[in-house]
Amino acid sequence: MELAEAKVKFIETWGKLGSEWGINRTMAQVHALLLVSPEALTTEEIMETLRISRGNANMTLRDLIGWGLIEKQHKAGERKEYFYADKDTWNIARQVAKERRKRELDPVLKVLEELTQVEGDQNDPAYQTFNKSVTDINKLAKNVDKTLDTMFKAEENWFWGSLFKLFK
Amino acid sequence: MELAEAKVKFIETWGKLGSEWGINRTMAQVHALLLVSPEALTTEEIMETLRISRGNANMTLRDLIGWGLIEKQHKAGERKEYFYADKDTWNIARQVAKERRKRELDPVLKVLEELTQVEGDQNDPAYQTFNKSVTDINKLAKNVDKTLDTMFKAEENWFWGSLFKLFK
DNA sequence: TTAAACTTTCAGTATGTTTTGAAAGTTTAA
DNA sequence: TTAAACTTTCAAAACATACTGAAAGTTTAA
Numbered sequence: 001m002e003l004a005e006a007k008v009k010f011i012e013t014w015g016k017l018g019s020e021w022g023i024n025r026t027m028a029q030v031h032a033l034l035l036v037s038p039e040a041l042t043t044e045e046i047m048e049t050l051r052i053s054r055g056n057a058n059m060t061l062r063d064l065i066g067w068g069l070i071e072k073q074h075k076a077g078e079r080k081e082y083f084y085a086d087k088d089t090w091n092i093a094r095q096v097a098k099e100r101r102k103r104e105l106d107p108v109l110k111v112l113e114e115l116t117q118v119e120g121d122q123n124d125p126a127y128q129t130f131n132k133s134v135t136d137i138n139k140l141a142k143n144v145d146k147t148l149d150t151m152f153k154a155e156e157n158w159f160w161g162s163l164f165k166l167f168k
Numbered sequence: 169m170e171l172a173e174a175k176v177k178f179i180e181t182w183g184k185l186g187s188e189w190g191i192n193r194t195m196a197q198v199h200a201l202l203l204v205s206p207e208a209l210t211t212e213e214i215m216e217t218l219r220i221s222r223g224n225a226n227m228t229l230r231d232l233i234g235w236g237l238i239e240k241q242h243k244a245g246e247r248k249e250y251f252y253a254d255k256d257t258w259n260i261a262r263q264v265a266k267e268r269r270k271r272e273l274d275p276v277l278k279v280l281e282e283l284t285q286v287e288g289d290q291n292d293p294a295y296q297t298f299n300k301s302v303t304d305i306n307k308l309a310k311n312v313d314k315t316l317d318t319m320f321k322a323e324e325n326w327f328w329g330s331l332f333k334l335f336k
Numbered sequence: 337t338t339a340a341a342c343t344t345t346c347a348g349t350a351t352g353t354t355t356t357g358a359a360a361g362t363t364t365a366a
Numbered sequence: 367t368t369a370a371a372c373t374t375t376c377a378a379a380a381c382a383t384a385c386t387g388a389a390a391g392t393t394t395a396a
Contacts, residue, residue, distance in 0.1 A: 001282070001283075001285075001286050002286075003286060003288050003292075003294065003295055003298060006286040006298065006302075007298060009279065009282075009283065010279075010283055010298070010302060013276060013279045013280075020271075020272050021189075021190060022189060022190055024353080026354075035297075035301045036294075036298045036302075037294075038293035038294055038297040039293075043372090043373080052355075052356090053355060053356045054356085054358095054373085054374090055355070055358090055374080055375075055376085056354080056355050056356070058373065058374060058375085059355090059374090062374090079363080079364070079365095079370095079372060080371085080372070081372085081373080087297070087300065087304075088304075089301075089304040089305050089307070089308045090308070093308060103188075104185065104188050104189075108181055111177065111178075111181045112181075114169075114177075115169075115174050115177065115178055118169050118170075118171060118174040120171050124171075125206035125207075126204075126205075126206055127171055129203075129204055129205065129206040129255070130171060130174065130175060130178070130204040132255065133203045133204055133255055133257075134178060134204075136255075136256075136257040137257050139257070140257050140258070140261060143328050160311050192383085192384070193384085194384075211343080220385075220386090221385060221387060222343085222386085222388095223344080223385070223386060223388095224385050224386070226343065226344060226345085227345090227384095227385090230344090247340095247341055247342060247394070247395095248341085248342070249342085249343080337396100338395105339394105339395100339396100340393105340394090340396105341392100341394080341395100342391105342392080342393075342394095343390105343391080343392070343393090344389105344390085344391070344392085345388105345389085345390075345391085346386105346387100346388100346389095347386105347387105347388105348386090348387100349385080349386075349387105350383105350384085350385075350386090351382105351383085351384075351385085352382085352383075352384090353380105353381080353382070354379105354380085354381070354382085355378105355381085356377105356378085357376100357379105358375105358376100358377105359374105359375085359376095360374080360375075360376100361372105361373080361374070361375085362371100362373070362374085363370105363371085363372075363373090364369105364370090364371080365368105365369100365370090365371100366368090366369095
């Protein structure tokens with residue numbers, strides 16, 4: 001396979017994965033493009049390569065900056081803004097996990113905590129079932145939350161190394 | 169908060185979480201409803217409670233069965249089919265992880281493996297960057313894959329217990 | 337058999353999300 | 367200043383996904 005063809009395939013795959021995980025396709029594709037670009041790119045270049053509109057490119061780039069996945073770069077003597085992606089995979093994974101926790105897990109944990117407090121008749125099967133399910137899910141969610149915390153603080157090698165020592 | 173109100177809130181929250189994670193809202197809601205129901209429910213009851221159409225209920229129930237999250241139950245002397253959810257949170261988490269790996273991670277791994285094989289000029293920065301990004305992501309994806317494997321085989325207590333011993 | 341009870345399908349509709357492109361806004365150099 | 371270079375916004379259009387409901391299909395009991 002040619003490099004050019006491979007790049008296209010990578011961008012497509014990353015885009016598809018993104019859309020399956022609630023990140024919009026274009027955002028994932030722009031990210032992929034910057035991941036395989038040795039140099040920072042301009043909005044113009046991104047628009048051309050992915051054949052997307054100026055508006056779309058602009059919004060997507062702003063979103064990616066918001067997610068902490070890419071950064072603006074100013075080149076001396078140039079008016080245009082350049083964008084480049086952090087190429088460290090571990091940082092990317094951490095950044096995405098962090099953002100999603102904040103947006104999705106945290107609010108759910110809050111509701112679950114509230115729902116475990118609901119009181120009722122201990123002999124009512126409806127109450128028993130509700131309570132058991134909510135309590136169990138809450139426990140699981142808290143575990144995930146703690147593990148993520150550890151992940152955010154950890155170095156990549158330490159994290160996976162420890163995990164493998166453990167799991168052989 | 170009343171039990172009835174709490175149930176509604178649980179169903180809503182679960183539905184929202186589902187839709188943020190690429191599982192459709194109705195599917196997550198039906199699952200939530202069954203999770204807090206001590207008895208198996210009929211299609212009719214589900215339709216009424218969640219105010220969805222017969223067609224939607226039927227498709228969603230089949231999907232949930234496909235995901236291994238709920239099962240049909242036949243009651244002696246009855247024509248109607250009843251549905252109930254596995255209430256074991258650990259099983260649910262495992263089941264969802266298993267399905268998503270099969271549907272999403274596996275195909276991506278296959279492409280990444282292919283892309284790491286692409287050959288090129290070692291001195292070309294474009295090739296270097298492409299290769300580094302793809303190789304790194306491939307490594308990360310493989311790690312995730314292995315960890316999931318361990319999770320599928322593990323008992324809940326052992327899994328989280330080990331993780332915590334490790335992470336203190 | 338047959339008809340009532342129940343389940344499944346699917347074309348059309350509704351709803352939600354993403355993208356476009358032109359206009360408005362901002363910055364910079366002369 | 368002013369005008370060119372560039373960035374941002376947003377209403378409307380395109381696209382994607384989910385849902386409805388009536389019709390077709392299946393099963394069961396008598």
